Amino acid sequence: xxxxxxxxxxxxxxxxxxxxxxxxxxxxxxxxxxxxxxxxxxxxxxxxxxxxxxxxxxxxxxxxxxxxxxxxxxxxxxxxxxxxxxxxxxxxxxxxxxxxxxxxxxxxxxxxxxxxxxxxxxxxxxxxxxxxxxxxxxxxxxxxxxxxxxxxxxxxxxxxxxxxxxxxxxxxxxxxxxxxxxxxxxxxxxxxxxxxxxxxxxxxxxxxxxxxxxxxxxxxxxxxxxxxxxxxxxxxxxxxxxxxxxxxxxxxxxxxxxxxxxxxxxxxxxxxxxxxxxxxxxxxxxxxxxxxxxxxxxxxxxxxxxxxxxxxxxxxxxxxxxxxxxxxxxxxxxxxxxxxxxxxxxxxxxxxxxxxxxxxxxxxxxxxxxxxxxxxx
Amino acid sequence: xxxxxxxxxxxxxxxxxxxxxxxxxxxxxxxxxxxxxxxxxxxxxxxxxxxxxxxxxxxxxxxxxxxxxxxxxxxxxxxxxxxxxxxxxxxxxxxxxxxxxxxxxxxxxxxxxxxxxxxxxxxxxxxxxxxxxxxxxxxxxxxxxxxxxxxxxxxxxxxxxxxxxxxxxxxxxxxxxxxxxxxxxxxxxxxxxxxxxxxxxxxxxxxxxxxxxxxxxxxxxxxxxxxxxxxxxxxxxxxxxxxxxxxxxxxxxxxxxxxxxxxxxxxxxxxxxxxxxxxxxxxxxxxxxxxxxxxxxxxxxxxxxxxxxxxxxxxxxxxxxxxxxxxxxxxxxxxxxxxxxxxxxxxxxxxxxxxxxxxxxxxxxxxx
Amino acid sequence: xxxxxxxxxxxxxxxxxxxxxxxxxxxxxxxxxxxxxxxxxxxxxxxxxxxxxxxxxxxxxxxxxxxxxxxxxxxxxxxxxxxxxxxxxxxxxxxxxxxxxxxxxxxxxxxxxxxxxxxxxxxxxxxxxxxxxxxxxxxxxxxxxxxxxxxxxxxxxxxxxxxxxxxxxxxxxxxxxxxxxxxxxxxxxxxxxxxxxxxxxxxxxxxxxxxxxxxxxxxxxxxxxxxxxxxxxxxxxxxxxxxxxxx
Numbered sequence: 001x002x003x004x005x006x007x008x009x010x011x012x013x014x015x016x017x018x019x020x021x022x023x024x025x026x027x028x029x030x031x032x033x034x035x036x037x038x039x040x041x042x043x044x045x046x047x048x049x050x051x052x053x054x055x056x057x058x059x060x061x062x063x064x065x066x067x068x069x070x071x072x073x074x075x076x077x078x079x080x081x082x083x084x085x086x087x088x089x090x091x092x093x094x095x096x097x098x099x100x101x102x103x104x105x106x107x108x109x110x111x112x113x114x115x116x117x118x119x120x121x122x123x124x125x126x127x128x129x130x131x132x133x134x135x136x137x138x139x140x141x142x143x144x145x146x147x148x149x150x151x152x153x154x155x156x157x158x159x160x161x162x163x164x165x166x167x168x169x170x171x172x173x174x175x176x177x178x179x180x181x182x183x184x185x186x187x188x189x190x191x192x193x194x195x196x197x198x199x200x201x202x203x204x205x206x207x208x209x210x211x212x213x214x215x216x217x218x219x220x221x222x223x224x225x226x227x228x229x230x231x232x233x234x235x236x237x238x239x240x241x242x243x244x245x246x247x248x249x250x251x252x253x254x255x256x257x258x259x260x261x262x263x264x265x266x267x268x269x270x271x272x273x274x275x276x277x278x279x280x281x282x283x284x285x286x287x288x289x290x291x292x293x294x295x296x297x298x299x300x301x302x303x304x305x306x307x308x309x310x311x312x313x314x315x316x317x318x319x320x321x322x323x324x325x326x327x328x329x330x331x332x333x334x335x336x337x338x339x340x341x342x343x344x345x346x347x348x349x350x351x352x353x354x355x356x357x358x359x360x361x362x363x364x365x366x367x368x369x370x371x372x373x374x375x376x377x
Numbered sequence: 378x379x380x381x382x383x384x385x386x387x388x389x390x391x392x393x394x395x396x397x398x399x400x401x402x403x404x405x406x407x408x409x410x411x412x413x414x415x416x417x418x419x420x421x422x423x424x425x426x427x428x429x430x431x432x433x434x435x436x437x438x439x440x441x442x443x444x445x446x447x448x449x450x451x452x453x454x455x456x457x458x459x460x461x462x463x464x465x466x467x468x469x470x471x472x473x474x475x476x477x478x479x480x481x482x483x484x485x486x487x488x489x490x491x492x493x494x495x496x497x498x499x500x501x502x503x504x505x506x507x508x509x510x511x512x513x514x515x516x517x518x519x520x521x522x523x524x525x526x527x528x529x530x531x532x533x534x535x536x537x538x539x540x541x542x543x544x545x546x547x548x549x550x551x552x553x554x555x556x557x558x559x560x561x562x563x564x565x566x567x568x569x570x571x572x573x574x575x576x577x578x579x580x581x582x583x584x585x586x587x588x589x590x591x592x593x594x595x596x597x598x599x600x601x602x603x604x605x606x607x608x609x610x611x612x613x614x615x616x617x618x619x620x621x622x623x624x625x626x627x628x629x630x631x632x633x634x635x636x637x638x639x640x641x642x643x644x645x646x647x648x649x650x651x652x653x654x655x656x657x658x659x660x661x662x663x664x665x666x667x668x669x670x671x672x673x674x675x676x677x678x679x680x681x682x683x684x685x686x687x688x689x690x691x692x693x694x695x696x697x698x699x700x701x702x703x704x705x706x707x708x709x710x711x712x713x714x715x716x717x718x719x720x721x722x723x724x725x726x727x728x729x730x731x732x733x734x735x736x737x738x739x740x741x742x743x744x745x
Numbered sequence: 746x747x748x749x750x751x752x753x754x755x756x757x758x759x760x761x762x763x764x765x766x767x768x769x770x771x772x773x774x775x776x777x778x779x780x781x782x783x784x785x786x787x788x789x790x791x792x793x794x795x796x797x798x799x800x801x802x803x804x805x806x807x808x809x810x811x812x813x814x815x816x817x818x819x820x821x822x823x824x825x826x827x828x829x830x831x832x833x834x835x836x837x838x839x840x841x842x843x844x845x846x847x848x849x850x851x852x853x854x855x856x857x858x859x860x861x862x863x864x865x866x867x868x869x870x871x872x873x874x875x876x877x878x879x880x881x882x883x884x885x886x887x888x889x890x891x892x893x894x895x896x897x898x899x900x901x902x903x904x905x906x907x908x909x910x911x912x913x914x915x916x917x918x919x920x921x922x923x924x925x926x927x928x929x930x931x932x933x934x935x936x937x938x939x940x941x942x943x944x945x946x947x948x949x950x951x952x953x954x955x956x957x958x959x960x961x962x963x964x965x966x967x968x969x970x971x972x973x974x975x976x977x978x979x980x981x982x983x984x985x986x987x988x989x990x991x992x
Contacts, residue, residue: 006849014837017878020659028666039674041684042503089540090711092703095683108533115534123706125545127681133510136535143533164485164523166516167492170509172499173466183501203658216833219797220850221823287397291570294661295401303408311679312417313504315424315472321416335469342500345467375801375818 003222007230015234024200029192029242033249036188040311041180044130047095048076050085057105063116063142067098072134089121096120096131108146174257174342185256186337187310189246193269194276194304194330197239198297201280205231206293209284218374228369232277239273240266259344265337268354272333275361282364285371304330332357380588384597388571392601402567406559406609407616413551414621421507427454427465427474432481436491440519444475449511466498473497473508541710542624549624552617553705554678556610557639557698561672563606564640566664568647572598573660576651591740599644606640626712635708635722639701642725645732646697652739672698700724747811750775750902750933751796756805758791765791767956768805773935773949775901778928780944781937782976783953784984789937790830790906792953796935797827797904810901826895826903830910832887836880840871840890843879844897851898865893885916889923896927903927905936909943921946941977950976952983959983 015021049067053060067073076094079085085097099117107114118135122128175182208214217227247265250256280297287293305311307321308330314322325331332353339345347354392399426444430437445452454471456462465471476494478484485491495512497505542549575581575598584594610633617623625632646668654660674680675689676698682690693699700721707713715722751773758766766788773779783789794800796809798818807814810824834843844865848858866875869889874882879890888908896903905924909917921943928934936947944950944964951961960967960983964976971979 002854003850003852006846009849010835010838010842010846013842014835017837020662024662032666032670035671035689036674039685039689040680042680043684045684047683086540087717090707090713091717092707113534115536118535118537120537120539122539122542122545123710124550124681125539125542125547127683128539128542128545132537132539136537139533139535146533164520165490166485166520167490168513168516169492169494171494171496172502172505173462173496175499175502175505178499178502178505180502183503207658211833211836212829212831213833213835215799215829216827216847217850218799219822219825219827220847221819221852222850223819289395290657290661291574292395292397292401295398298665299401299405299408302405303412306409306412307416313421313501315504316418316421317416318418318422324416338500339467339469343467343469343498345469349467349469375798 001226001229003226004229004233007222007226008233011230011234015238025196025238025242026245029196029246030249032192033185033188033246037181037185037254040184040188042126042130043180044072044127044134046072046074047127047131048074048093050088050094050097051075051078052080052082052085052097052099053078054102055100055104059105059108059146060100063100063139064098066138066142067135070134070138086119089119092121094121095127096135098135174259181254182256182342183338184310185250185254186341187308187334189243189250190330190334190337191305191308191310192246193239193243193273194333195301196242197235197273197276198280198283198301199294200238201231201235201277202283202287202293202297203290204235205281205284206287206290209288210290222374224369224372224374227374228281228365228372232274232281235280236270236273236277239276240269243269243273256341258341260340260346264347264350265340268333268336268340268350268357271354271358271361272329275329275357275364278361278364278368281368282371285368304328307331308334310334329357329360381593381597384584384589384594385600388597388601392605402563402605403609403612405562406555406613409555409559410552410613410616410621413555414548414617417551418547421449421504421511423451424449424472424504424508425453425470426450426508426512427456427471428452429456429459429462429474429476431479432477434480434482436482436485437477440477440493440516441475443515443519444512447511447515449508462496471498472501472504473512475512546621546623548617548621549710550706551679552613552621552623553702553709554676554698556613556636556705557676557701558669558672558678559609559613560606560636560640560643561668561698563609564602564643565647565650565668566661567605568599568602568644569650569654569660569664570657571602572648572651573654573657577656595648595736595740599648602647603640603644606643607637610636623709625709627708628714631715632705632708635701635704635718635725638722638725638729639697639704642697642701642729642732645729645736649732649736649739652736671696675699677702695728697725697728747808748774749808750777750810751779751935752806752808753796754806756792756795756807757803758788758795758800759803764956766795766802769953769956769958771951771958771961773933775933776928776931777948778924778934778936778946780947780950781935781953782941782944782950782980783937783939784980785939787953788956789953793904793906793935793937797825798822824901826898826900828891828895828903828905828908830907832891834879834887834891834894837878839876839878840869840882841866841875843890843894847894848897853898861897865897869893885912888912888916888920892920892923896932900932902933902935905934907937907939909938909940917943941975941980944976952980954983954986 051064053064064075068075077088079088082099088094089097097119099119101114101116104114116139118132120128120131172178251258279300283293283296287296307325307328309325314325314331336350336353339350428441430441441452444450454465456465456474462474465474474496476496478492481491493516495509497509499505539545575584585591618625647664650660650663654663672678675693676696677693678698682693682699685693703721704718707718749772751771753769753771755768755770756766757764757768769792781789781792791800795802795814796807798814798821802814809821812820814821835846838846841862844862845858848861853861866872871886871890874886879887892905892908895905909920912920924934924936948963949961950964950967951958953959960979962970967976967979968974971982973979
């Protein structure tokens with residue numbers, strides 16, 4: 001099809017001549033991949049705390065140093081009054097406050113129950129939860145340590161009853177270090193490629209409409225089909241290229257394991273990108289200005305990404321929301337990427353999802369081609 | 378004054394008539410709020426797990442029963458051998474497999490020690506962590522039950538008070554960030570596009586030649602978006618309060634003052650971008666990449682700044698949204714007054730002044 | 746085979762409540778230069794869009810090059826050339842690249858293309874700027890390039906929509922010389938304009954007012970009928986009664 005050849009030639013010329021395009025295609029995805037991968041984590045790296053130690057004993061100081069020994073918690077300041085500490089908390093200078101009561105050491109040695117007070121800034125609920133569990137387990141360990149000492153010095157000749165214990169052994173598959181980056185990068189890659197594919201293709205057709213060159217094309221004997229191919233292919237190529245770039249970075253820069261077959265990923269990516277292009281095409285048939293096209297594309301992308309299981313797991317969503325993700329192509333592709341790259345899944349495991357993506361792509365293409373009219377009215 | 382009024386009216390009309398963009402501008406905050414409020418969570422509901430019970434005795438059955446009845450879990454697979462683990466994980470749905478060793482009950486009663494293996498699909502480390510913690514908690518509770526009459530209650534209890542957000546609702550974390558993101562979108566992105574569009578269409582020159590002063594042109598361009606932003610803030614606040622019960626403990630007055638400050642900051646950023654961009658596409662891309670994305674990723678909106686590597690934490694400091702988030706979370710959730718948040722407010726004012734001056738300079742240069 | 750390149754019979758286009766083109770009946774002979782005059786808003790561009798297959802008529806008949814605009818719009822497009830008001834060239838491509846693109850779209854093969862390319866660059870005197878982006882060229886050069894591209898595939902009919910808008914009188918005259926050259930080769934030229942003096946250059950002139958054709962004849966005959974020597978007078982007289990557009 002020679003005509004398509006001419007269309008493609010023109011598109012590529014225009015794309016590469018556009019000075020703003022080149023950084024968008026090459027630099028920005030890379031930069032974003034880097035930034036996003038490092039920024040997107042919920043891990044607790046460090047949290048500062050304030051201390052109100054009303055006991056000032058060996059035991060209390062021991063507990064505090066145990067907290068610091070974890071490497072997560074840093075004692076930022078010490079106060080004599082709880083209220084002062086709370087103001088510090090409110091200002092955001094510390095993440096939590098530890099209050100140790102008077103007679104702490106005494107209670108420990110006399111086998112009386114005692115408690116410490118933990119006040120956590122819970123604005124970020126999941127972080128607060130993490131802090132709570134860590135501190136709790138440290139305090140528990142400390143408590144068991146101290147009781148063990150006591151038990152040994154218990155009354156003689158009375159056989160102590162057997163305390164039952166279930167030890168749990170946690171084994172982490174595919175990501176033994178619970179490395180966040182390994183998890184995030186494939187997903188981020190999907191998002192980047194989707195965004196570029198969607199924005200560029202959506203805005204491109206609208207731009208031709210705005211300038212008026214589309215009319216000139218409509219008057220020629222070009223068929224709708226040829227026109228669409230001429231528009232879809234260039235950005236599909238760019239999208240695949242960006243994906244490859246990102247994958248290379250992931251493999252060699254981030255050392256992400258590539259357990260599955262790269263060919264599988266590329267084939268599925270090819271289908272997925274067609275879907276994204278079709279979506280961009282569709283958007284261009286319902287908008288008149290580039291501004292509108294950009295906004296609608298942005299709108300759709302935000303929803304897809306938020307509900308796509310990238311930032312928060314789909315399993316955390318309420319059931320109705322999980323059902324909605326069944327229509328979210330981004331969610332499928334993210335899942336496929338993770339399964340294939342990180343777990344070595346093959347066609348057997350993913351063919352169902354690929355089928356869904358393919359039918360979405362075909363459907364969307366059909367609708368868009370239908371909507372696009374060379375003759376209006 | 379008349380020419381200014383006429384100009385402002387034209388701006389409003391233009392925006393008004395662009396229904397598609399309006400739908401997005403008003404619909405997006407609402408939709409995002411709904412998604413964040415209802416769908417985005419870090420807790421776990423109905424996570425699919427599998428069980429490999431090599432013991433098949435009383436205690437293992439009891440624990441399995443406890444897991445199955447927990448809201449967090451849904452037992453979807455009963456394995457018969459260890460070999461099945463790999464293929465089950467590959468299928469992708471099961472997040473964790475709980476393995477009970479052979480002779481579980483016997484070991485527990487005779488030796489006082491039995492073990493359970495918790496194998497997690499750790500491709501999502503966050504989820505793996507959560508699921509593991511929940512499982513351990515269920516087991517821990519059971520152990521306590523078992524030992525209830527044996528072990529005296531000695532030891533240290535930790536009493537935790539969760540401040541400012543007792544239910545640990547994630548929506549409370551997100552709403553302030555959402556306000557910042559929407560304001561950035563409307564005030565910065567839209568403004569920059571709107572002004573560049575005039576430049577691109579060639580209308581800017583006409584305006585500059587008219588009796589309107591350049592500063593009036595800018596203000597006129599920016600006014601509709603100011604109004605839009607304020608409306609958006611109201612909408613988000615009302616919705617979040619009445620649908621999601623997001624608390625508002627502090628002073629409304631202070632909140633609106635700070636919001637207007639941030640809107641002005643965002644507007645000055647938008648104007649600045651339009652002073653360096655020549656066409657809409659460039660303005661859009663620059664706004665997206667330099668403003669919107671960092672605001673979403675690095676400001677503490679979703680991901681805590683404290684969890685980021687140091688260089689990113691530094692960059693986070695020049696993102697205005699970061700400071701605004703501290704302010705809004707302070708006012709809404711902690712009831713902070715100006716004395717607590719004066720530092721962040723001052724920083725925002727500083728950033729605004731810097732960009733305003735830069736924009737003015739750029740515009741003057743262009744006119745030369 | 747009819748003698749007419751374009752025939753319409755009560756061609757109409759209605760947008761909602763607004764009748765843009767009201768039952769126009771025109772006949773354009775093959776090889777003639779047909780001037781489609783009218784004020785802004787009279788309906789000229791709408792009429793042209795129907796004839797070029799860009800807009801579907803509401804009612805009435807129209808045959809272009811013997812093809813029915815309702816059923817064979819794609820066949821029409823193979824046989825016509827079109828130059829829009831905005832000139833519709835790609836600003837970020839060079840003249841050469843624009844020529845190559847549109848030539849290719851119309852099915853010229855490699856040899857024909859490079860021959861055309863060289864020819865056009867020479868005849869349009871674009872040698873110095875062939876590597877420059879079209880966006881940087883002055884309006885007059887864009888105009889002649891757009892015209893050349895509209896006939897690159899040697900169509901039998903070419904439609905020109907306000908081709909001389911915004912250009913100085915000398916350039917306008919030069920442009921009409923090119924139109925003559927093309928018409929001499931037997932190409933039918935259908936041109937809309939609101940410059941009344943250009944009417945003199947046409948074989949037949951029609952004047953459109955409020956969507957209706959109020960006059961259609963050769964310039965000479967029109968002047969006799971209305972007893973005046975300027976088309977402009979005729980136009981003003983007819984336009985005075987108009988309800989829409991400029992007065």
